[in-house]
Amino acid sequence: MNIAKAKTDWALSAHPPGSKQARPLAPLAALGLGLFALGFLVGDEHPSLLALAAVGASMLVSAAVIWGTRRIARRRLDRDICIFRDLYASSATGTALVHDRSGRILWINAAAQSLFDPSLHSYTTDILAGISADPATLATRLHERASADGTASHTVPMDHGDWKLVVRPVGQGHMLWRISDTPHSDPRDELPVDMIDCAQDGRLRYLSPRLRPKTGIAPRHVADLLELPMPESGTLAHFTKRGSGTHHIGLRMPATPDGETIILLPTKTAPPDTGDSFSALQVLPVALGLIDRDGRLIRINDETRRLLRLRKDDTPRFADVLEGLGRPVGEWLADIRAGRVTNPTEVLRAVNPADDLFLQVSLRPYGGDGELLAIMNDATEFKALEAKFTQSQKMQAIGQLAGGVAHDFNNLLTAISGHCDLILLRHDRSDTDYPDLMQIQQNTNRAAALVRQLLAFSRKQTLQFETLDLHDLLADTIHLLNRLVGERVTLSLRHGEDMPLIRSDKRQFEQVLMNLVVNARDAMPLGGEIVIETEHCSLPGGLRRDKATLPPGDYAVIRVRDEGVGMPPATMAKVFDPFFSTKRQGEGTGLGLSTVYGIIKQSGGFIFVDSEEGQGTTFSIYFAAQAAPLVATQKPARPNATPATAERSTILLVEDEAPVRSFAARALQLQGHRVLEADSGEAALELLGDPTLRPDVFVTDVIMPGLDGPGWVAEIRDRFPDTPIVFMSGYAEDSRIAAQARFGKAVFIGKPFSLAQFTAIVHEQLRKVSEAA
Template sequence: MLTVGRNDTILFMNAAARHLVGDRLRSLDQLCPKLPLRSGAMNAITTRDGAQSCLMVELEGVAGRREVFLLPGIAAPEYQPDGWAFFDELPVPLLKLAATGEVQLSNRPARDLLGVDRCQNVRLGDLMEGLGRPITDWLGDAAAGRGTVHSEFMRVRRDDKEVFAQVSLNRVVEDGQAVLIAVLSDATKLKSLEAQFVQSQKMQAIGQLAGGVAHDFNNLLTAISGHCDLLLLRHDQGDGDYADLVQISQNANRAAALVSQLLAYSRKQTLRPEIMDLRDMLADLTHLLNRLVGEKVSLILRHDPVLARIRADKRQLEQVLMNLVVNARDAMPQGGEIRIVTENLVLDEPLRRGRAVVAPGRYVSVEVSDEGVGIAPDKLQKVFEPFYSTKRVGEGTGLGLSTAYGIVKQTGGFIFVESAPGQGARFQVLLPAHQDEAPPRSAPEPTPRIAGGRSDGVVLLVEDEAPVRAFASRALQMRGFTVLEAESAEDALELLAQKDLVVDVFVTDVVMPGLDGPTWVRQALRDRPGVHVVFMSGYAEETFSDSQAQIPNSVFLPKPFSLTELTDIVLRQMA
C-alpha cells in the first residue's frame, strides 16, 4: 500500500510495498514509469526482480492524497471494474462507510478482524465501541472534512476474545456523495501494553498512598493505644472504666491490623523471613483453617513428598493462605471442597501468565482451588486491587486479596488466578525455592520479657509527633528511666553538645523533618560510640535497613507499639 500526495510524491510505503519494490521510493514514476496510473487494471511497475505487471487500485483520500494498493499475482478481470470490485482482494482491513455509519462494503481481512461473516448495512456502532463520544458525530466530522484527526482506537464487539482496532477514516467523493474508507489496524497488543502500563502506574500510586496513610495512622494509633495502656495501669479489673478502656485498646489493635494490610499491599511492611518447609507450616495451620471453613466445607491438602524449602515470613504467608481459604469458603455458601496442593515446579523457559513473566528457575507452587460461583471475566483483572470486593456491602473489606498480592510480591513470588462463572476459582502462588541445602532454620524465638534489670539509665527520646513523644516519655519514666526529650534531630544534637551529659540509649523516630534518624545518630555516635539505639517508625524496616545495618547496637521497633514493647526493648538495649 502507498500513500501518494500532490505531484505524485510517495508519502508512505508499508513494509509489503517496500519488500516488493526493494527500496523506499520518493515519487510514483519511480514505481510506475507509464503514468497516469490506471486504477483497476494491470500496470507495469519496477520491482526488485525487474519490471512486471501488477494489478493496481487507486482510492481518493483527503487533502489531495490517494491510497494506492498493489495486488501482485492477481490476474486482471475480463470486465472493466469501477475501482471497488477489488475491495475484497486488498490485504489491508478496509470498510466502506456511508456518512451515517452504515457499512456498504467490507473486505475479508476486515471481517476477520471484526469476527463476523458479513457486515453489509450494519452500523459501525454495532461493530465497535469505546470511542468516548457518539460515533455518528465522529463520522459526520470526517465526512464533512471538519478537523484533521480522524484516527481513533476502538474496542471490537466480539464475544470470543478482546480485540482493539485503530480506525483511520479517509473521505472519498462518489457520485457527488461523501463516503468514508475506514482503514483498520489490529491494535490489541498495543492496547494491552498500554493497559499494563496504566495498571502498573495505578498500583504504584495506590501503594504509595497506602504507605503514606499507614505511616500517619501508625503514629496516631501509637498515641491512642499508648495512652490507653497508661490509663489501664491506673484501673483495676473491677473498676467501671476498665472494660471501656479494654474496648478502646482492642479496637486500636484492630485498626493496627487494618493498617498492616495496607502496608502489605504497598509492600512496605517489615518481613521476618526464615527458611521453612511449607508442609510443616500447613500442618500447624490446618486446625485453624478447618475452623475457618466450617462444617459445610471440606478442606483437602495434598503435598509433594519432596517439596523444596522456601525463604519467607511464616506469619505473613499464613495470612496469605488464610485469606485465600476464606475467599474460597465465601464463594461456596452451600458448601463444597477446597483443595490446597503444593508441588515443586521447574521452569526451563520463561512462563508467561497474562502480563507477568516468571523467570526460569526452581519454584514451590501452592494452589488453592474451590468449587464456588467463580469470577466473571470483567472482574477477574480487578481482584487484587485494594478495596475491590465482589461480596455484598458489609461482608468484606476488599483488602484480603490485595494483602495476599502485596505479601507474595514482597517475598519475591507471583500470584495468579484462573476462574470462570460457575466453575470455581484457582489461585496459584509461586515462591522461589531456597537453593541452600543447609538444614532448615527454625523461627527465632521471641526474646523473653526482662522482668528486672537496669532501669536507672538515661534515654534520649527524639520524636517529632508530640502525642507519641508524650506517651513514650511517660512510659519510660514509669519504668524508672531518666528521659530527655527532643522534637527534632537538631535539638537532639544540641543537647548532646554538652560533653558532661551521659546518655545510655537513643530512642528515635526514623522519618522526621530536617535530619532523619539514621543521619543524626551517625553524627552523635562519633563522640559517643558506646550508646545503643532504638529506631522506631510507622514505615517498614526495609525502607532504611541499609542505613540501620551500618549503625552498631541498633534495633528496630515498628509502630504502633505498646507500653510493654517499648520498655522491654529499651531494657534489652541497656543490658
C-alpha cells in the same frame, strides 16, 4: 573413482562393515601357516605335535572364510554405493549412506559435503555433535525409530532456517540419511497481492516475489520502483511501475514510526478506467469499509465481514457495529467530515462478536460525496496488554499510596496502642473497663496488621519470620474468615494430630488463608462447604510434583478444599500467573493467587493445586516442620518493672509526633528513667549543646521534617561514639537498613509498637551499656 569413493574403499579395507576396529587377517593367516608347517614337518618324530598342524589348518580355513566374507561384503557394499551414487550424487538434498550399528558414514554426496566437511565427520555422531548434547543417543533413537516405523525425522531450528534430517532403512544393515537445509521463508510471499515495505526514508525492506527483478540489480528505494509523487497515507491511488509502464491500483497504509507499507494490485484485477477501485480490494488481507454521508457501511470487503461477523448483503450503520470508548462514533464521524480532527484514528469496540474485539480504525476522505474510507486493524491483543498495564499501574499506585500513608497511620496506631497500654497498667481483669480496653487494643493490633499486609503486598516491607503454632494461628483467624464467607457458605476447621510448628510471617500467612478462602467462596455461588484441614506428613523419600522437589523430612500440610465449580487443566496451568483471573472485569485483579504463591515461596514452602471441573478445588501448602523453641526458665518481668541492670538513666527522646512522644516519654518515666524530649532534630542538637548533658541512650524517629534522625545523630556522633541508639519509624521502605548501616550500636523498632516492646528494646540497649562499663 571420486574422492568420496576412494575414502570409502580405504575405510572398508581398514575397517570392514559391522565393526569399528576389525583385526587384520595377515597375522592370523601367518600364524596358522606356521603352526601347520611345524606340525607337518616334525609330526613323524613327535606325534604329539601333529595337533599343531590341525590347529594351524583350522586357523588358515578361518582366515580364508573371513577373507571371503569380507570380500563378498565389500563387493556388495561397492555395488550399493554405485547404486546410491547414480541415484543421489547430483541430488540437491544432502544424502549419506550410513552403517546401522556402527554409525560410520560409508558414502556421501556433494550436497551433504557442502553442509559439513566429511573428512572431519567419519561417524554420524560427529555430525550431530553440533546440534545435540547427546549425539549418540539421538543417532541410536533415529535408527531404532526408522527400523520400527520405516522412517524417522528430526528438525533443528537454525538461525538461517530449519535443518531437517530424515532417516530410513535401505537393507543390508544400512541407513539412508537425507539432510536438507531449508531457509526461513517470509509469510508475506504467500499473499495474493503484491506488497512493498519501506522505511521512513523510502529505503526498501521487502518486495513481493512478483515485484523482484529476475535479472539485474534489485531496487533499493521506493522511487526506483514506483513513479512518484505518492498519494496520502490511507488512500487508494493508481501507481505506475517505473521502467515497465504497468499500472496498479494500490493502497498506501497509514505510516508508522518504523516505516510504511504499500499494497499493489495489477490493473487486470481492477482496470483503472472502471472507476470501481474498491472492488479490486476485496482480496486484500486488510479490513476496509466505505461509509456514506448517512454513516452507513455501503461497501465492505471480505476481511471486514469476517471480523465483524456480517453476512454478505448486510449494510449496517457504522455506529451500530462499532462503539467508541470515549465518545459516540457519530460525533467522531461528524468531526472528521468537518475537518476538526487532525489524527482521524481511534480504537473502537465491536458490538456484534461474542468475544471482546477491538479495532484500530483510520478514516480518510474518499471521493467527493462526503464518503469516508475506513481502514481497520485488529487491536484486541494491544488492548489486552494495555488493560494489564493499566491494572499494574493501579497496583503500583496502591503501593505508593500505602507507603505514603503508612507513616502517619502507624504514628496514630502507636499513640492509640501505647496510651491503651498505659491505661491497662492501672486496671486489672476484675475492672469493668478492662474488656473495653482489650477491645481497643485488639482492634488496634488488627489495624496495624492491615497496614503491614498492604505494605507487604506493595513490596515495601520484608517478611518477619517467626515460629508459629498452626492450632493457635487458625483459631485466631477463623473468626475473621467466617465473616468473609457469607451466610450460604460453611467454613469448617479440622486439625491433624501431632502437628509440628512452622516458620513464616504470621500476618502474611493470614493473608494467604484469606485469599484462598475468598477464592473458594467465589467458586461456590450457590453455597457449599469450605474445609481447612491440617496434617502432619512425613516424606522420608521426598516428593516430586509439578516441577518442584520437596526434600526428605517432616512437613506440616495445610489444605483449603471447596465444593465449587472446579478448574479445567488450561486454567490450572495459569492459576498462579499475575493478572490472570477467571472473574469478570472489576471483580478481581488477578493478583490474589500470585501473591499467595509469592508469600509461600518466600517463606520456603510449597503450594500445589488439585482441581476437577464440577468436583471442587484443593490447595495444599507444605511447610517444613520446625523444632519447638527453648522456653525461658525465669519469669518474665512486667512491662512496668524496672530491670535490675537498668539504673535510673537519662534518655534523649526525639519525636515530631506529639502523641507518640507523650506515650514514649511516659512509658520510660514509669520505668524510673529521666527523659529529655525534643520535637525535631534541631531541638535535639540544641539540648546537646550543654556540655554537661550525657544521655545514656538516644531514642529518635527516622523520618522528621527538617533534620531527620540519622542526620542529627551524625552531627554529634563524634562526641558520643559509644552511646546506643534506638531508631523508630512508621516507614517500612528501607528504614532499618538506612538507619542502622551508618552507625554502630543501633537497633530499629517499627511503628506501631506496644509498651512492652518499646521498653524491652530500650532496656536491652541500657543493658549493653552496663555490661560495657
